[in-house]
Amino acid sequence: MSILCYAADMSLRIALLGLLDATGPASGYDLAKSFERSLNHVWQAGHTQIYPELVKMAADGLVAVESEGARGRKIYAITPEGAERLRSWLIEHEPTGAIRSEVALQAFLLPLLDKESAIAVVERIRARLQQRLAVLECKDPSKFGRYALNLGLSQGRSGLAWADETLAELRGLEPADQPAPAT
Amino acid sequence: MSILCYAADMSLRIALLGLLDATGPASGYDLAKSFERSLNHVWQAGHTQIYPELVKMAADGLVAVESEGARGRKIYAITPEGAERLRSWLIEHEPTGAIRSEVALQAFLLPLLDKESAIAVVERIRARLQQRLAVLECKDPSKFGRYALNLGLSQGRSGLAWADETLAELRGLEPADQPAPAT
DNA sequence: GATTGACATGTCAGCTCTTACATGTCACTC
């Protein structure tokens, strides 16, 4: 019988609707740039995902093609139905706390490595976190995405603190694999 | 001509190899439980992903079926090749910092809501973060996954702090949509 | 007028992951 009732993800749609609502009509190209610029620490999507999704959203009446300019440029605008959908998702959707993080996976597996390698791995993670934090710190905290920016800064700093503590702990270990010189 | 050189994800493989290396031979069922129990805040995978992946990994020589017990139970063990692959991934793989977080997406879109709705959304996020943090705080910090556990605790606490600050800020706003009564 | 590079839109193969469906064993209780 096969009763299929997929709870489709919608996150990409919501992100696109959010950008259109917040900053007005835009082309797929613009939206891809916006993703790169402002949503990058929150959600990622390339143009290869965005263009087909806009077509589907237009078919579903959530956005409308407003005009076609030079260079085949198509401007999409959010429709009232799209705005409604966006707001009800925000208000009703219980976010899954699920995180898939390669950094955390490497952290999890650290005990498999000897001390030197573990230190090298944590140092690489630290550099990566530092770099991401620096990017966020350059952003304008008065712009639209400021709440997510604050969250990203907060998480970035706590990640960095974790890396420093972990490095200190690893370096504090005596050369022997097992710690506990006294207790 | 189509020269395909996909940088396949491998993360699921690595996670499985890591569990097998850390805790010894196990069945697919055990691994699914371990995922649920110890890796849940780092990576998620259900049995429907794990069973086929173990078969592929066996075909690639990374794991071996050790024995088949009652109830059709199959015990997998990591091979030397698997252990080697695991360690080189850990040491060589530059983790993508990419995060896809529905919580952060909701945070990003907060300015689209009126004050009351925004407060409700942040309160729901806060409850969710609190709940996840409570789960982590119950875990044994001396066990294998302790580095990732520390990272999760650190991130969880900073998320909670963000929620509290954001709530305070939202509640501090005067009823009018725009703040700035003085400057 | 030729080249270069930013602008602009798309397709497709193949991998990843989730959901639903499907099957069967074993231990224990009623």
Added chain:
DNA sequence: GAGTGACATGTAAGAGCTGACATGTCAATC
């Protein structure tokens, strides 16, 4: 012996996403 629930393993459809490929415009420089 019938039913329940934990144990145990799978398949398949379809959504989500990445990377490679493909096409064409327009403005500025050489």
